[in-house]
Amino acid sequence: MMPCIHCGACVPVCPRGLWPQQLFEALGAGDLPRAQHLGLDACGACRQCQDHCPSGLPLTKRFREGQDALLALTEAEQVKALAQTRFLAREQRRAQAEAEALEAKRQRRAEAKRRAEARQAQTSGAPGRQDAQRAALARALAKAEAEDRLRDATRLRAALTALDEPS
Numbered sequence: 248m249m250p251c252i253h254c255g256a257c258v259p260v261c262p263r264g265l266w267p268q269q270l271f272e273a274l275g276a277g278d279l280p281r282a283q284h285l286g287l288d289a290c291g292a293c294r295q296c297q298d299h300c301p302s303g304l305p306l307t308k309r310f311r312e313g314q315d316a317l318l319a320l321t322e323a324e325q326v327k328a329l330a331q332t333r334f335l336a337r338e339q340r341r342a343q344a345e346a347e348a349l350e351a352k353r354q355r356r357a358e359a360k361r362r363a364e365a366r367q368a369q370t371s372g373a374p375g376r377q378d379a380q381r382a383a384l385a386r387a388l389a390k391a392e393a394e395d396r397l398r399d400a401t402r403l404r405a406a407l408t409a410l411d412e413p414s
Contacts, residue, residue: 249302257296257306263289267296267306274313279320287313381410 257267265286273282290310297306384407391399 249304251304252302254301256299256301260295260299262293262295263291265290265296267300267310270313271304271306271309274309279313279317282313283317287317290314377410381407384410 251268251271253268255268258265261267263286270282270285270287270290273279273285274287279287287310292307292311294307297304300306384403388400388403388407391397391403
């Protein structure tokens with residue numbers, strides 16, 4: 248086998264209108280993108296170019312190898328794109344879950360703060376409650392004294408005294 252002499256005998260016989268010598272050189276250099284640009288996908292491996300080559304180059308063999316390499320590259324790119332899509336979807340799901348967890352935590356904190364404020368309001372409202380208790384005990388004491396129930400009156404006075412003492 249001799250090297251390509253660039254005679255161009257392969258060009259007019261190609262039924263697809265390709266430039267086999269340029270495809271052969273691009274594939275020999277390992278330049279798959281250039282070979283694809285030159286129409287490697289369109290080659291039907293009819294052997295017309297190889298039969299007319301005065302150098303006897305294995306054009307069809309190299310074109311088939313190039314098509315196989317291009318197919319493998321395309322499949323690898325598809326696998327890569329699928330993996331990237333899956334990764335991005337996973338990252339989006341994780342970010343969504345994290346955002347939901349943060350929102351739930353924020354809501355729990357807000358609820359805890361609201362409960363603490365309610366407890367604080369109850370604690371600060373204790374004098375008002377004690378006043379109401381004092382008034383109720385005073386009414387009960389007056390009624391017990393009016394009905395001459397000394398035992399109840401004594402207990403009610405003790406309760407009023409205990410309520411007035413600081414805790």
